[in-house]
Amino acid sequence: MSTTGDDAGHCSNGLTAQKFREATPDERAVYRKWLRGIIFVYGALLLMSGVAAVASYSVARPTQLTKLSVPHAPAWPRTN
16 A cells, blocks of 8 residues: 555545645535535534434423422421
């Protein structure tokens, strides 16, 4: 396995820094659009999972707060 000095991974067909510098402006634009799309997709997935986690927590929360927020008064015997 040969190394070219940059750490772009072990895949022989992957994008390296040298290949990116040698690419045409159109190829660079396509790569940047692709990269923005990937970041958008993973960002959307992260946001949706966060919303789902908050929603599932808020559904369980009122039941837990109701049990905790209603203090039961101690039964004191009356002396009359």
